Amino acid sequence: MNRQIRRLGVAILVCYLALFLQLNRIQVLDAADLNNNPYNSRRAQREYNRPRGQILTSDGAVLARSEPFDGEFFTRRRVYPENQLFAHITGFFSFNYGLTGVERQYDEDLSGQSFSVQVNSLQDILIANRENVGNVTLTLRKDLQAAARDALGNQQGSVVLLDPRTGEILALWSWPSFDPNLLSSADRKEAQTAWALANLAEGKPLLAHAYRERYFPGSTFKLVTAGIGLQTGKVTRDNPVYDQRQSYLPPQTTKAIANFGGETCGGTLFQVLAVSCNSAFAEMGQSTIGAVDMVAGARSFGFEQDVPIDLPDAARSTFPGDLVDTPNPPKLAQASIGQNDVAATPLQIALVSAAVANHGRIMKPHVLREVRTSEGKVARTYTPEQWLAPLSEEHAATLHDAMLGVVENGTAFGLGIPGYEIGAKTGTAQLGNGLVHTWMTGFAGPPGDPQLAFAVVVLNQRVADDATGGKVAGPIARRVLQTALPLKR
């Protein structure tokens, strides 16, 4: 019998060996497939329950933090103390709907994976409570963000405020916004309800309009046209002198491009920019500059390019590139004044002003200032980098002066703040249904030192109310600048 017993022992060992091999298959060979299986919510759930760093503004306000929670599935929850104010920047951290905004962009820092180099799991058994997370400090300021919110009020629109010298975004507000607390709720029913409501709501509150939505830029695009004209040498301070007229009729069409309010205007660059002369800029783009340089020039300002902002899913601004291969003078003329197929994000328009303010160079826009460890040590700092250089220093200075003129005696009159130098450009984009988007973009700072670039857009204003960029968006920009300019920077 002993022989049989020994064989039985061998047989059981063989069985166990088979178990061991099968375990290797599941836990090693097929592990990645199983972990990524769409039916597998396990990893997401654990990620959700992990400690997670804070998101802070540069002036110290906490935008997101994790706190212990005794839920059915979750042991932590993400809290956003500022509710709607920074929702479009922080994004949300939702078990059901994933991660957006900074939560997604800097997930590895927040969850502590980027610099702890994935503490291996054997150690995790010993240090079961992993607190080595990163705290992310943003370039944004709570006071400026709140100023932008208060200035815009309950009108639909966006406010972008950035430092043209570094690309640091100081405020990035759009309304309607949403409360990320509800979407990140540990109560999955509540999160589902909030999600459904937010998707039904008017004005797409979940969308960070300031950098993810495109609008007709209207006359603010004339800055780009002017910049291209200067950079190509086809336009100077004194030449050409555009005819005084009420409208411009491009070739191959009978549909003239009329001036605002049917006014007569014309003259040199400074003169036509100050009054935002449609006829002159339509002619400048279509005739003086031409399709090839307009398309290439728009690209040099950031149109038709991915914006290297450190936030996910930024929208590209558009300029009709087909104008090169299929000449269409009427379309080119319209595009030159920011109509037709031209569309820009508020961020892009702010970057155009930033180029003028920063000697012709556009720095990469960013929201990250630095990442610190739980102990407060700086783990990494964002180093500003140049993105584009659409203008030479000389031509940037020219356009700079032209924009100062728009505030001194042009359509942005009233934007001025004593003691500071402010250059701007208005925009009133016709939607053709009795509504307009009103714009204001520009730069501001102590004389000779433009420290801020901005763009404000207020959507769907009624033409009947005589809405223009100067009247509607201008005061909003001014209120934000009044808060921002005195700050020691």
Place this chain on the structure above:
Amino acid sequence: MAARAARRPRLAPAAPRRNTELGLLVMVVLITAGAYVLASLGQDANMPPNIGPFLLVLLALLLLANLVTRRVVPDADPMLLPLAGLLNGLGYVLITRLDERLAGKQSAWSAIGIGAFIVTLVVVKRARDLAAYRYLWMLAGLGLLVLPMLPAIGVERGGSRIWVKAGPIEFQPGEFAKVALALFFAGYLLDKRELLAMRTRRLGPVMIPDPKHFAPILLAWGASLLVMIRQRDLGSSLLFFTLFLVMLWVATERPSYLVIGTGLFAGGATFAYRAFDHVQKRVDIWRDPWQDPLGDSYQIVQAAFAMADGGIAGTGLGSSGRIDFPAKESDFIFAFLAQDLGLVGATAIIVAFALIVGAGLRIAVRSEHTFDKLLATGLTALVGFQAFIIVAGVTRLLPLTGITLPFVSYGGSSLVANYVIIALLLRISHEASQPVVRGGRATVVAERVPA
């Protein structure tokens, strides 16, 4: 035999094997307590408030068990009790973190299990005395199996009718039936093994033993299988079948029984697959769990996710998410073990079972008495194959047949029955280490060591 016995000295009264056992038991307490603390830290970063009492009770229970083994089976194997304690302890930690409400019950059952262990050691003075009651064991085994079928006390849960409710206590009689049937098989085969090894009848081309000798055991086996298929307890059916086959083969030394048995199994399995929906479903899930990953295959798919999540080193005790599914603390506990402790920890658990099997079979080999040999083999095979059947089911090596993982799973009946098995093995082990007394009672039982 006498010469061999004479050369084997009586072990020293100091019982060094019990000191070994004591040392191992202390280690078990430390490992369990450590795991318990880590699991609690992983869950809410707090030391468990009841760690002191928990440690003391665990230590006291195991020390008590060691004191008893010192007195009654000083020369028994020193590995079995610590291994059982380790599995029991780790299982307790896992159950606590999976469902805190079960923790109290499981610790009570552990205490009762160790109590049953002590009682068995004290009551059973000599394992082979149990052989005398072989038909009583058969009746007890079959009776226990039928118990859940009785209308008043039987409880059906999750499609299986294998529980019995008596007052506040629910238990699975099948867990005890397996011990009773192992006792019956050992006792019966002790008498009939030589007859069964002879081939006196010709059935077609094969020679078979006289059906007269074969009938009772076939009856017991067939009845138990039928009952369990009625109760939809496939795991136990498979385990009983394996037990029966293994004991028959070891007793008769005839490999033809294995061949015939496997053939019978294939036939029976095919029949069950055709005849019973629930069998068919299990096999279909095994073949392709992705047909219905949120429905029928939910458990097996979630178990795979859990194990994959654990990877090689595991997610750490208590750090895993709280995904809920039926039988997670009983039949599926191995999946969570593999998640928390990874391939490394899961392998360690399998090795622990391999060590139990090794120790049990070593006891069988060393026993001088056929009944002891057969019983030790049967009991070891029960633990060894039960662990294999459920782990193979959870890891989808075989179709899943619900059964507990010995010592680890939640469940009082399983714990108590398995502690009784360990007690019987220790008793046999102790006896195997004693010098054989010529002309003593040992020779009353017909004893023949095969050549």
